[in-house]
Amino acid sequence: MPDTGGLPSSQTLARKLDLLMDTMVAEGGEPYSYLDIAEAMDRAGTPLSRARWQYMRAGTGPQPRDRGLLANLARFFQVDGSYLLEENCELPDRITSQLELLRTMRAAKVRSFASRQLADLSPDTLRRISEMIEAETGPSRP
Incomplete structure (x- = not known):
C-alpha cells in the first residue's frame, strides 16, 4: 500500500466535507455553493475546480494530497486543520455539538x-x- 502521509482517504474526506456542509446549515446558515468555496480557495491561493470539488464530495476521485488545499478548506469551515489533514482525527467540538x-x-x-x-x-x-x-x-x- 502506498504511503499516504496520514492524509484521509477519498471516502473519509467526503464524509468529513459532508459533515462540515451540514453543520453550516444546522447553524442557521445557507448551504455553501461551489462558487462560495472556490472563490475562498482562490483568495487563499489554492484554486479548486468544480470537477475536483465534486470528486472530493463524492469520494470517488484520487486520494487528496494537496495539504495546502485541505488546510485552506479547514480554515474556510472554521475547524482545526487536522480534521481534514488526518485520517483518524476526532470530530471538532463544534461539529459534535451541532x-x-x-x-x-x-x-x-x-x-x-x-x-x-x-x-x-x-x-x-x-x-x-x-x-x-x-x-x-x-x-x-x-
Missing part, C-alpha cells in the same frame, strides 16, 4: 408530528407510545 442539536431537533420533530397524528388515541396508549419513543431516542430535553 450533530447532537440536529439529533435532538429531529427527535422533537418526530414527537410533535406523532402527537398531532395520534391525538385521538387514549391517554394510556399515548403514554405507551411516548415511552417507546423515549426508549429509542432518549428522554426529551427542555
